[in-house]
Amino acid sequence: MIVLGSTGSIGINTLNIARKFNLNVEVLVAGRNIEVLNNQIKEFNPKKVVIASKDDLHKVNHDDVSFGEDAILEAIENSTSKTVVNALVGFLGLKPTLKAIKCGKKVALANKESLVVAGKFIDKASLSPIDSEHFGLWYLLQDKKIDSMLVTASGGSFRDYPLDSLANVSIKEALNHPNWSMGNKITIDSATMTNKMFELMEAAWLFDIRKLDAVIETKSLIHALINFKDGSTTAHIANASMQLPIAYAILGKCDEQVLEPVDLVEVASLEFRKIEQARYPIWEIKDEILNNLDLGVVLNAANEVAVSKFLNNEIGFLDVSKISLDAVNKFNHVKAKTIEDIFEIDKEVRNYCES
Ligand SMILES: NC(=O)C1=CN([C@@H]2O[C@H](COP(=O)(O)OP(=O)(O)OC[C@H]3O[C@@H](n4cnc5c(N)ncnc54)[C@H](OP(=O)(O)O)[C@@H]3O)[C@@H](O)[C@H]2O)C=CC1
Ligand SMILES: CC(=O)[C@@H](O)[C@H](O)COP(=O)(O)O
Ligand SMILES: [Mn+2]
Numbered sequence: 001m002i003v004l005g006s007t008g009s010i011g012i013n014t015l016n017i018a019r020k021f022n023l024n025v026e027v028l029v030a031g032r033n034i035e036v037l038n039n040q041i042k043e044f045n046p047k048k049v050v051i052a053s054k055d056d057l058h059k060v061n062h063d064d065v066s067f068g069e070d071a072i073l074e075a076i077e078n079s080t081s082k083t084v085v086n087a088l089v090g091f092l093g094l095k096p097t098l099k100a101i102k103c104g105k106k107v108a109l110a111n112k113e114s115l116v117v118a119g120k121f122i123d124k125a126s127l128s129p130i131d132s133e134h135f136g137l138w139y140l141l142q143d144k145k146i147d148s149m150l151v152t153a154s155g156g157s158f159r160d161y162p163l164d165s166l167a168n169v170s171i172k173e174a175l176n177h178p179n180w181s182m183g184n185k186i187t188i189d190s191a192t193m194t195n196k197m198f199e200l201m202e203a204a205w206l207f208d209i210r211k212l213d214a215v216i217e218t219k220s221l222i223h224a225l226i227n228f229k230d231g232s233t234t235a236h237i238a239n240a241s242m243q244l245p246i247a248y249a250i251l252g253k254c255d256e257q258v259l260e261p262v263d264l265v266e267v268a269s270l271e272f273r274k275i276e277q278a279r280y281p282i283w284e285i286k287d288e289i290l291n292n293l294d295l296g297v298v299l300n301a302a303n304e305v306a307v308s309k310f311l312n313n314e315i316g317f318l319d320v321s322k323i324s325l326d327a328v329n330k331f332n333h334v335k336a337k338t339i340e341d342i343f344e345i346d347k348e349v350r351n352y353c354e355s
Contacts, residue, residue, distance in 0.1 A: 136224030136236030
């Protein structure tokens with residue numbers, strides 16, 4: 001397989017699964033963490049390596065290493081692997097998703113931004129979702145009439161903070177997720193609840209359904225629920241680890257034990273909370289976004305600019321959602337007719353939010 005983003009949180013978990021199931025790794029793609037990459041090269045012996053920057057080429061212990069976005073696309077095109085794990089973060093992941101599908105490969109998709117920004121131009125039949133909630137929904141599917149689908153949210157880093165302290169929280173506090181160890185960008189998305197907005201859009205594209213909602217479950221043990229027409233609800237319960245979703249997305253099925261089962265006596269109790277707009281201002285546009293998935297490219301571009309500014313200490317935490325809400329309001333008319341339009345709109349929104 002090909003692993004895009006091998007040095008990140010999902011990438012490292014993917015290689016844990018490759019090790020456990022003895023899977024061949026043909027290509028590794030990473031950014032700037034060359035030390036971790038070199039260890040991965042030593043262990044998995046890939047044929048080809050791609051990194052982000054020309055400046056780091058000399059540090060990589062491999063004879064066939066190239067750099068940059070075009071090199072990622074070329075590596076996909078020139079590979080024989082049937083599966084691409086896309087664990088890149090952000091809009092950067094879109095072109096590789098499109099290229100992999102065009103080359104007839106299956107995409108084990110962690111990069112939810114691909115679907116958020118361009119769901120209508122992506123062949124969903126070529127995707128296997130890695131996102132834990134969508135894996136959970138997929139796991140729960142039965143040949144029965146579905147009424148609605150629910151994903152859970154942890155509530156993020158500030159779920160228990162007093163509301164009047166949110167304006168002054170630090171980057172370090174924002175990166176302190178209660179249940180998951182993930183990359184910085186998604187951890188901030190989780191704190192603002194934008195991650196859950198993205199996940200509702202992702203579910204809409206993957207399962208062709210609009211009756212979707214999210215609820216906070218503070219232990220991240222229940223990942224997804226389906227309400228069936230007959231009045232019953234099923235829930236996907238598993239310990240908070242990405243290895244199970246990744247194993248299924250790559251292997252299709254899995255009968256070996258990947259995780260310890262949840263010990264309900266040890267868990268003792270679960271707590272559910274409503275997602276309140278006062279704490280998560282982005283939730284104000286949930287219905288607008290679900291009724292108009294074309295806005296995904298706008299929300300994503302604004303959010304990427306805003307999260308990057310927050311992590312660079314240029315704006316406060318509450319400004320992240322403010323920037324996204326302002327952009328969605330300003331660009332609420334956009335409708336991409338072609339995939340090229342997606343790249344244009346993305347650029348336009350970024351320029352607006354940067355200025
Ligand atoms: N982490 C999780 O548990 C979950 C993540 N996801 C989604 O999965 C995706 C990845 O998330 P996560 O693993 O947390 O993110 P990380 O930030 O941990 O990892 C991102 C990966 O992308 C690489 N990368 C960044 N920029 C470039 C570039 N220009 N060229 C090549 N490689 C690059 C990084 O390289 P380097 O580190 O070497 O710079 C790293 O390997 C996101 O879309 C996220 O929303 C979804 C569900 C759960
Ligand atoms: C592990 C995973 O799938 C993440 O998307 C997770 O859901 C993020 O945590 P939140 O529930 O806090 O958004
Ligand atoms: Mn998720």
